[in-house]
Amino acid sequence: MTTQRTDTPLVQLKDISISFGGIRAVDHVSLDLYPGEVVGLLGHNGAGKSTLIKILAGAYQKDGGEILINGEHAEINSPRDARDFNIETIYQTLALADNLDAASNLFLGRELVTGLGFVDDAKMENETAKIMARLNPNFKKLKEPVSALSGGQRQSVAIARAVYFNAKILIMDEPTAALGVHETQMVAELIQELKKQGLGIFLISHDTREMLELCDRVSVMKNGKLIGTERVEDVTEDDILSMIIMGKKPDKAA
């Protein structure tokens, strides 16, 4: 690592640990994320990537470690807490209520209401139509329960939900897993755009090449431990692959 940024990171995860039963799913992992930066998380299935970001998203409570947001200690014990820090998450499982339509899902927990306090379905539908027109112009099934949507369409609903609410910190757990080539390209462009707006993004994916294109830095995890974090311009795809497989940092020619 040649140049170290000196400004305050948006997010600092320090020594984060969590166990499920006997398994240390995340084992003393430290990561940071700067504004306008995309940090990729790579690793085998079960390496602990989702678990780590779920701690930041408030879905899991860490056993140890500390989270700092803008350099200040942050207590995140629920998804609501995370939201208060402008953290938005696209979960690997998408986390949609299948029986509700796209608009109800997009605004779930943050419904627009009329003056009388009733949910304003018409307005939410309008807003949903607008953002979907931007993210996925082919998306037409606004009125149907999301169970009637394809995997990719469901994914665009989940992405729309994360983008709509002006996140400062965006967590994307395999956002392109179910997407076609065209839609994947769209997400890539979206990530670039959000990055320009100064968001910090944690991106998880198994596609090493895609990660090297989209991310500024990549971190590799194995068996709950952080193997290392590298700036993408310092490493090759092979270096990354060997980190994932062998769990060792590449020998760097200085």
Place this chain on the structure above:
Amino acid sequence: MARFFRETELDTRLLGMLGALALIWIGFHFYGQMFRGGGFFLTPRNLWNLSVQTASIGIMATGMVLVIITRHIDLSVGSVLGFCAIIMGVVQVNVLPQYLGLGHPVIWIIAVLVGIVCGTFIGAFHGALIAYGKIPAFIVTLGGLLVWRGAAFLVARGETISPVDPTFALLGGGPYGAIGSTGSWIVGLLGCAAVLGLVVLGRRKRRIFHITQRPVWAESFIAVVGCGAVIGAVMLVNAYPWPRGIVRRYAAANEIEIPAEGLFISHGFAIPVLILVAVAIFMTILMSRSRFGRYVYAIGGNPEAAELAGINTRWMTVKIFALMGALAGLSAVVASARLGSATNALGTLDELYVIAAAVIGGTSLAGGVGTIYGAILGALVMQSLQTGMVLIGFDAAMQQIVVGSVLVLAVYLDILYRRKSK
């Protein structure tokens, strides 16, 4: 025909249920006519009584919809009803008259509030055990089924508490507990105005948000059928006169001369039926227009997603069971007022009828799906079967067999329907 359904956007499920209901009514009527020397089902008297009998189950069924949508169950509602009824009985018969004097006008109000609050607390307690204690709802409420029935017995030492306060008794129906001809017409006209208002509002909303309009003939059809149903109901309840004895007493008390051909005083809508209608409207708005309702559906569809979306699902569970308890308390008001007394057996087996009503009305036990109007129709179907079988002289054993079979059949039909509409 297909075009008719498409353009009116009528819920085929709802029509199916109405069809089933019509079949049951007509079936019992003609069965009676052929084999029992008279069709007694389709008479103003029977249908009026049916409406009153449906009230208690119907009120609770609207709450059970929420419980089942969120993938829980409440087996305790019958016992909670019994317990609340006993508490209300004690309050209005043994406690309040000591301080306020017999028949004081606020006694009934206090009694009703006590009943509803009592149900709410019991429900909230169940909900807390389920949400925070992580004990399955089935177990908590199965325990509740026994505990509250036993508690009701202990409070009253097994005695029947009567008579209830005279004003309180009106909430259970009966000739005095109905709003009469003029009142019913007023309610009917309000109902028609509401139907027309909804149609007009619906059109305006569709225009604002550029959703294709239903054709005018379809809208008119809905308006006419809706208003027709309301007016028909008014005419029906007004066609059922007070019994002669009551008319005589009433005439004597008010110094009215009874003409030779007799005096025709209509019952009109019974107060418990109006309570059910009010509950239905409230619950429908709650479920379709409030955040609370939206969260109920979301939790039912995917509890994990709801939690991740920042919904406090455990607190929601407490609130849902508290609401169920409140409705059981309100049902206790209706049921004990109708009986004129509180017994600790009141509401026995009601939980099964309430669950059956919700499920027959299309509430899915897999969670996430269910409507208030469906549950009320379900309650009406259950009660129609019950009443009909009594009228044609089926004994209790036969009634149980039929009700049980119908429940299973209804759920099977529902499964078939959903598979087809997928």
